[in-house]
Amino acid sequence: MGREEQVEEREVLDSIFPDEITDISETEYRISIKLDLPEDDSDEASEPPTIVLYVRYPEAYPDEAPILDLSPPQHAAPPHPHFAVSADKVRLLKGLEDAIQENLGMAMVFTLVTTLKEEAEQLVADRRAAAAKAREELILAAEREENKKFHGTPVTPETFMRWREGFLKEMEEKQRREEEEKLAELKKAKVKEPVRLTGKQLWECGLAGKVDEGEGEDDDGIPTEQVEKIKIEA
Structure with a gap:
């Protein structure tokens, strides 16, 4: 069968x-x-x-x-x-x-x-x-890696404090540089040319006619040591 x-x-x-x-x-x-x-x-x-x-x-x-x-x-x-x-x-x-x-x-x-x-x-x-x-997982993984380029570091209390400390230090350094620049400018502004007295001012100071010709005079007939003294007092 x-x-x-x-x-x-x-x-x-x-x-x-x-x-x-x-x-x-x-x-x-x-x-x-x-x-x-x-x-x-x-x-x-x-x-x-x-x-x-x-x-x-x-x-x-x-x-x-x-x-x-x-x-x-x-x-x-x-x-x-x-x-x-x-x-x-x-x-x-x-x-x-x-x-x-x-x-x-x-x-x-x-x-x-x-x-x-x-x-x-x-x-x-x-x-x-x-x-x-x-394949989908590979594509998603590649997309996640690409998106990381456009995302900053997540803000947490720790990352914020680190940023704040760095920011304050940067501001202090900037302020210090600005103050130094201002101080330097002020020092330059205080430097003046020597004071040159007019004939009238010399007369009023009692210097006119007290200088012997040819001895210790500058180009204007003023005693050099007297002029230096006047410059300093000015």
């Missing part, structure tokens, strides 16, 4: 997967399963991956589980960024165990193909979402 069920199932599968199924022997065949994936900008240059499911009937199938294996397609295909049969094989086969146990005693290959396809497509979707989240 097992062999009859196997032949019947194989005929049904041939009508469902006319271009995807290939016989290897009377009890063994392979089915190519192309994943249906929504378009994604990050995978724009990648074709949807294909899984080849190998099925071999043990003598007691379907009361006994079929012998399954997975491989990439025989023709060379560009690698997909989120899926590789060689890397995901163990995970995908393990994902079929519950379906096998639930369908023992019944033809189950179509159910296994459907389950395998859904598991693989969900795996790709999860990885796409994780990659998109990672």
Whole structure:
């Protein structure tokens, strides 16, 4: 009875997967399963991956589980960024165990193909979402770094006190420089030219006519020592 069920199932599968199924022997065949994936900008240059499911009937199938294996397609295909049969094989086969146990005693290959396809497509979707989240985190991190350039140091009591101390020191230094400049200007303003007396002033001071010609006179006939004294007193 097992062999009859196997032949019947194989005929049904041939009508469902006319271009995807290939016989290897009377009890063994392979089915190519192309994943249906929504378009994604990050995978724009990648074709949807294909899984080849190998099925071999043990003598007691379907009361006994079929012998399954997975491989990439025989023709060379560009690698997909989120899926590789060689890397995901163990995970995908393990994902079929519950379906096998639930369908023992019944033809189950179509159910296994459907389950395998859904598991693989969900795996790709999860990885796409994780990659998109990672890209978003990188963009946000870059934006945060860029925004730091436009944000000052947060004001806290400690940062305010440091700023205040620096500001007061700067103002004190500025005031000191200004006072020094003003003092220097005042000193310059107090320096005067020597006082030169008129003839009348000399007469009033009792200096006129008291100088011997040619002795200790300046150009105006005034005794030099007397002029120096007058300059100082002035």
